Amino acid sequence: MKIKTLIPAFSLLLLMSCKTTTNNITYFQDLDNLAANSGDSINYAPKIVPDDELSISVSGVDPNAVAVFNMPLSSYLTPGETSVNITPALHTYLVDSQGNIDFPVLGKISVGGMTRSELTDLITKKLTTYVKDPIVTIQIRNFKVSVLGEVTKPGTVSVPNERLSVLDAIGMAGDLTIYGNRKNVLLIRDNGGKKEYHRFDLTSIESLNSPYYYLQQNDVLYVEPNKARKGNAKYSQSQQFNISLASTVISAISVLASLAIALLVK
Structure with a gap:
């Protein structure tokens, strides 16, 4: 009876874990709460600056x-x-x-x-x-932005027109990796020799209404790593291999144990 009771509890914990992971990687989770007219249109036209x-x-x-x-x-x-x-x-x-x-x-x-x-x-x-x-x-002619950090293809991207949004730049960089922190994407902008900083929470629809949503030439987007990536960075390559191997073995043992339990319950 104890085994039968533990199986549903274990399943519930697994589902809760999956839900938490999904909440960390899904964009615009509050989209259904967006009003029909969510604000004024944003002027995306870039200003001409020195060295253009x-x-x-x-x-x-x-x-x-x-x-x-x-x-x-x-x-x-x-x-x-x-x-x-x-x-x-x-x-x-x-x-x-x-x-x-x-x-x-x-x-x-x-x-x-x-x-x-x-x-x-x-x-x-x-x-x-x-x-x-x-x-x-x-x-x-030299309109470009840089996308760095946890994206598939970090680097500098050239822009053929004036309209480039945060999502456009991320898309040109191949999207965020699974290790990218979607709740803390940093924008760095040079405005007349002074640095401006803005952070986007891409899990919230409010990021689309930000006055920084459309990028200017020479902007830099930095996607910081999430906790999982930071944790992995503490280990060397060999240690990561050992951890990965151990994780695989534990998973295999867990599957075998589950099968054994299922047979015993029968």
Whole structure:
């Protein structure tokens, strides 16, 4: 009778353990509690900062009139090569430490702190003095973020557009590993030379409403290890192998014991 009583109790403990593990790895567990209109939309447009590389092209009805405002295409030698075999590329404008660029004819333009659309409007307005109906196209060429820690593919990812969320970056890094602490994902941002820090709890839907949810260029996301990973880090590789082997043996003995108990109960 005691054995029959212990089996359900053991099963209950096992189910509770599984539930606890699931709660640690499931994203947005309170999704059902999200209101239909959960807040205002977040402006994700990144601000132009020093050391950004901008490609700026100008087009118009008269190609000759806009030619002076476009940097020439150039080809570069690859280190170690003796011939140019690279497709010509458009020069980029490097934003200096004061947030300025030097633009043909227009001279020095202060661009720091502006969004791409704001700078587009500014240059378009300045060009109307020289060109009829100019069309200005601007792109931030070095938009990248780094995702480090407990993700499948840690490293730096390049962003082809301006809209990159925390989930986008994590997805590009191959998602968090089973050892990633989903309740404590750290964002590090450089804002005018000052560091900003923000932490996301990816098990809560509130992280989607954070003003930091959309990333800026050069942001760093760090996924810290959970308690299981920190515990494993205390042991050497050989010790981890021994522990893993011991765990396998214990599991096998447990299965055999369960079978023996089941046969005895019958």
